Ligand SMILES: NC(=O)C1=CN([C@@H]2O[C@H](COP(=O)(O)OP(=O)(O)OC[C@H]3O[C@@H](n4cnc5c(N)ncnc54)[C@H](O)[C@@H]3O)[C@@H](O)[C@H]2O)C=CC1
């Protein structure tokens with residue numbers, strides 16, 4: 001067992017509880033969607049797992065001179081439509097099943113938004129919060145060297161996810177360009193602006209979440225400025241969502257991070273919290289009146305926006321959630337058992353594969369801009385993304401009504417269909 005794994009077990013990392021395995025849950029959702037659309041089980045056989053998964057072991061010399069060996073993954077779900085695309089996560093609890101599920105969710109998002117990609121995802125089992133900047137750089141570069149044969153601008157295009165950021169994208173871009181011996185900005189998205197990043201990418205996921213929330217609220221005759229919002233997670237997505245909603249006039253009554261949450265029924269001082277937040281999305285250590293994450297999720301509000309990790313809304317808290325609208329900014333925050341409860345309670349759910357797809361949509365714009373060497377204004381980026389988000393949210397709500405299914409199943413139906421059709425045209429199934 002590597003030093004790294006033993007540290008992780010010592011830190012109390014746990015196995016998923018039965019029913020919380022995100023891969024099994026995702027496979028069931030894909031199966032249900034394909035069945036509802038009338039596709040046969042051969043198509044499911046192909047789509048239930050990624051077509052390609054690479055597990056890598058990355059030896060890194062740490063600052064103390066010792067070598068630590070990290071495990072990383074890259075899962076590519078399906079490339080019938082085009083190259084695959086999706087973020088890279090640095091987190092101590094990354095598992096292969098999680099990365100596979102995340103790659104399937106990426107496909108569904110690309111299908112809903114008509115992006116010319118299939119889904120992919122990468123992850124490294126590590127805790128960047130306890131690594132120096134130099135160790136993070138060596139790990140980022142080591143990962144690119146390890147997966148370089150299966151990634152590339154026309155194969156698989158990575159991007160940021162939990163605990164990765166434009167700096168890590170920049171090192172990865174640099175490493176890939178050195179390996180290929182030509183400059184390859186379209187290998188990776190979410191880069192700093194000066195290295196070919198797109199205007200608007202940093203806040204794109206959050207802006208998309210806010211647009212999705214606005215559109216969902218409209219269907220219940222509510223306006224953003226009437227709504228009290230609770231946001232779990234204060235990283236890239238959570239903090240930008242809080243900022244944009246605050247600027248749009250919503251009352252952000254709660255925010256949380258990995259250490260707990262802050263709640264104020266009169267609304268929090270979001271600009272102050274944004275100033276205090278660190279690069280890993282932590283802000284609550286500055287405060288004394290911190291509530292636990294379990295208490296946080298059931299505080300009074302109109303809209304709940306989970307923007308942290310998977311399996312946060314479960315059968316244990318779904319009955320007590322007070323929101324009437326949930327907009328899933330995180331990937332996979334709700335378990336299937338909780339989904340059922342939310343549906344029975346008539347809570348309007350905007351699923352992750354729609355709500356957080358503003359990020360990959362603007363990543364697509366970044367890849368297009370890099371390929372053309374022609375850069376767009378922020379207004380162009382935002383308005384194109386907004387149009388696609390508005391259409392996608394209403395398409396999912398309309399599909400749910402038409403087929404009398406949950407919004408989650410409707411989203412899977414819309415998102416998986418292009419893959420089934422592309423595979424048929426190619427003669428794979
Ligand atoms: N960054 C992006 O463009 C996209 C991100 N997402 C998803 O959004 C979610 C958040 O991602 P980012 O904001 O990029 O990550 P990040 O690394 O910037 O921030 C993560 C935040 O979650 C908090 N957190 C961690 N564990 C927590 C826990 N147990 N309870 C409450 N908070 C906790 C952290 O303290 C931090 O505030 C993830 O599910 C990610 O997959 C989805 C689409 C695109």
Ligand SMILES: O=C(O)CCC(=O)C(=O)O
Nearest residue numbers: 086087159161359360363
């Ligand atoms: O920007 C991208 O390409 C992917 C973002 C991502 O990882 C996600 O949507 O979960």
